[in-house]
Amino acid sequence: MAETSTSPLASPPEGETRRDFLLYATTAVGVAGTAMAIWPFIDSMNPAADVLALSSTEVDISHVAVGQSITVTWRGKPVFIRHRTPAEIAAAEAVKVSDLRDPETDASRVQKPEWLIVIGICTHLGCVPLGQKPADPRGEFGGWFCPCHGSQYDTSGRIRKGPAPLNLAVPPYKFLTPTSIRIG
Amino acid sequence: MSGYKFENKAVQWFDDRLPLFTVLRHSTTDYPTPRNLNYWWNFGSLALMMLVIMILTGVFLVMNYTPNAALAFDSVERIMRDVNYGWLIRYMHANGASMFFIVVYIHIFRGLYYGSYKAPREVLWWLGLVIYLLMMATAFMGYVLPWGQMSFWGATVITNLFSAFPVVGDYIVTLLWGGFSVANPTLNRFFSLHYLLPFLIFAVVFLHLVALHTVKSNNPLGIEMKGPQDSIPFHPYYTIKDLYGVGVFLIVYLAFVFFAPNFFGEPDNYIPANPMVTPPHIVPEWYYLPFYAILRSIPNKLAGVIAMFSAILILFFLPWIDSSKVKSAKFRPIFKQVFWIFVLDTILLGYVGSQPPGGPLVLIGQIATAVYFLFFPFLYLLGKIEKPRALPQSISAAVLKSEKA
Numbered sequence: 001m002a003e004t005s006t007s008p009l010a011s012p013p014e015g016e017t018r019r020d021f022l023l024y025a026t027t028a029v030g031v032a033g034t035a036m037a038i039w040p041f042i043d044s045m046n047p048a049a050d051v052l053a054l055s056s057t058e059v060d061i062s063h064v065a066v067g068q069s070i071t072v073t074w075r076g077k078p079v080f081i082r083h084r085t086p087a088e089i090a091a092a093e094a095v096k097v098s099d100l101r102d103p104e105t106d107a108s109r110v111q112k113p114e115w116l117i118v119i120g121i122c123t124h125l126g127c128v129p130l131g132q133k134p135a136d137p138r139g140e141f142g143g144w145f146c147p148c149h150g151s152q153y154d155t156s157g158r159i160r161k162g163p164a165p166l167n168l169a170v171p172p173y174k175f176l177t178p179t180s181i182r183i184g
Numbered sequence: 185m186s187g188y189k190f191e192n193k194a195v196q197w198f199d200d201r202l203p204l205f206t207v208l209r210h211s212t213t214d215y216p217t218p219r220n221l222n223y224w225w226n227f228g229s230l231a232l233m234m235l236v237i238m239i240l241t242g243v244f245l246v247m248n249y250t251p252n253a254a255l256a257f258d259s260v261e262r263i264m265r266d267v268n269y270g271w272l273i274r275y276m277h278a279n280g281a282s283m284f285f286i287v288v289y290i291h292i293f294r295g296l297y298y299g300s301y302k303a304p305r306e307v308l309w310w311l312g313l314v315i316y317l318l319m320m321a322t323a324f325m326g327y328v329l330p331w332g333q334m335s336f337w338g339a340t341v342i343t344n345l346f347s348a349f350p351v352v353g354d355y356i357v358t359l360l361w362g363g364f365s366v367a368n369p370t371l372n373r374f375f376s377l378h379y380l381l382p383f384l385i386f387a388v389v390f391l392h393l394v395a396l397h398t399v400k401s402n403n404p405l406g407i408e409m410k411g412p413q414d415s416i417p418f419h420p421y422y423t424i425k426d427l428y429g430v431g432v433f434l435i436v437y438l439a440f441v442f443f444a445p446n447f448f449g450e451p452d453n454y455i456p457a458n459p460m461v462t463p464p465h466i467v468p469e470w471y472y473l474p475f476y477a478i479l480r481s482i483p484n485k486l487a488g489v490i491a492m493f494s495a496i497l498i499l500f501f502l503p504w505i506d507s508s509k510v511k512s513a514k515f516r517p518i519f520k521q522v523f524w525i526f527v528l529d530t531i532l533l534g535y536v537g538s539q540p541p542g543g544p545l546v547l548i549g550q551i552a553t554a555v556y557f558l559f560f561p562f563l564y565l566l567g568k569i570e571k572p573r574a575l576p577q578s579i580s581a582a583v584l585k586s587e588k589a
């Protein structure tokens with residue numbers, strides 16, 4: 001700049017660089033300062049401490065008969081607990097993993113084959129899929145059917161058809177006794 | 185400022201200190217408007233009126249509304265049953281949103297038909313689209329406030345759209361929710377933003393009008409005004425015409441408010457929100473349906489979301505996509521037909537979006553989505569090959585000729 005400038009108002013080279021430096025430094029401090037000032041406001045929208053306080057839910061599953069499902073709440077979300085029939089387990093295990101959109105074996109999704117425990121939230125856009133009640137439609141793969149945009153899940157809760165990209169998530173859980181679990 | 189002297193001394197005194205009266209004069213009696221505007225030009229003033237009605241009814245609703253997940257639904261029911269005229273104010277607000285969108289959609293399609301997005305009105309067109317985007321956000325958050333089943337599940341599905349983005353998606357969604365699902369924190373922030381955004385809209389409307397008054401109105405012929413013989417002052421000619429439009433429009437709007445107040449609503453929204461059960465058929469409000477259909481037509485989640493946003497964002501580029509120099513469809517025989525195909529296609533998309541997924545509608549939706557997006561490259565080619573009809577010499581020439589005929 002200093003070399004090309006012919007204006008009588010142009011400052012000597014030293015002044016020019018010093019001013020440039022001051023300008024850049026001020027801008028940098030201003031940008032960094034603004035960013036730091038904005039962050040608390042954005043972060044205030046994230047989950048608050050009370051929301052974060054990890055809740056866990058204990059469930060007695062002794063009354064859930066074979067072929068029956070129950071829905072419990074964990075962190076405000078529905079969790080599906082299904083007592084699978086031997087036929088359902090066989091169907092879930094027979095699937096070729098390489099054919100799946102989100103490849104997972106059935107064995108990696110359960111702790112005990114007869115109990116399938118998944119978060120009941122469609123991985124597409126978050127609706128609760130149907131299939132918990134005997135009269136519900138369960139889709140072509142005998143698992144769950146999401147009414148919102150038609151995603152279909154199999155008896156392992158894996159996505160088989162429709163727009164959802166992922167299998168129904170498996171929450172962290174532990175068998176406390178053979179007939180009770182703790183989720184979370 | 186201007187050389188004009190007001191007769192009233194007090195007015196002149198004030199105007200010398202704040203040129204309020206000069207500005208008013210400048211944008212009413214001194215403001216030249218094409219003399220040939222038809223009734224499609226009424227929808228701008230109607231949109232402004234709707235914005236004012238929404239803000240006024242909204243402010244009064246807030247006096248009785250409680251933004252808390254445990255209380256919101258009941259507070260709206262209380263407005264409906266116990267608050268004096270609460271039913272009227274709420275039905276004006278709820279139906280007003282639909283009316284606002286009808287008006288704005290007509291306003292946008294008017295711009296499309298008459299080429300109002302072309303030079304020198306590109307920035308005016310952009311500001312209009314910004315208003316439209318802000319309106320969609322505002323109405324979406326407003327619909328969540330009564331905290332019924334549709335409120336809750338609509339909010340769930342729409343906020344989950346952001347989870348489609350790789351890596352950051354889940355963080356964005358958690359940030360939007362303020363938790364791990366749509367819940368009280370979500371309702372609170374939506375309420376805050378629902379109150380704020382209409383005032384932002386108001387500011388953008390102001391800019392929209394400044395841009396309008398800089399470049400002046402387009403008109404059905406799509407040729408610019410060349411002199412005083414082409415124009416008439418906005419006031420009193422168009423103030424009275426706009427007022428007439430307001431009268432007709434209010435008949436329609438209030439007919440819904442008084443005789444079919446739940447026509448645009450969903451019965452499921454009179455069921456309190458239940459995070460454990462999704463209603464069997466969830467649909468967004470009608471004004472989102474075409475975009476919702478585009479989202480559903482694409483079997484990949486991320487691609488669907490991108491397509492849905494692109495469907496609106498592409499409109500920002502319209503001034504450059506349309507390569508024809510001629511503005512009005514009146515003089516573009518092929519464009520005129522393509523325009524109506526585009527309108528029908530949007531309506532078809534809206535219908536597909538309103539239906540449960542599955543069956544032949546999937547394919548129909550995909551074809552309609554393809555047609556929507558093909559419209560734009562086609563428009564580019566069309567400008568190169570179409571032979572426009574001869575344009576009239578000037579607005580006044582055309583007007584006087586049609587008066588003789």
Ligand code: HEM
Nearest residue numbers: 238239242243245246249274278281323326327329330382
């Ligand atoms: C661009 C302007 C606006 C639009 C498009 C809009 C849209 C909406 C919609 C669609 C609803 C749901 C109505 C229902 O189904 O019950 C709603 C509710 C509500 N809005 Fe607005 N609104 C606007 C401006 C405002 C303003 C400025 C305020 C406050 C100052 C406000 C306050 C409320 C309140 C308290 C509710 C909940 C009560 C109810 O559901 O009727 N709105 N809004």
Ligand code: FES
Nearest residue numbers: 122124125146149
């Ligand atoms: S939310 Fe389940 S398919 Fe879209």
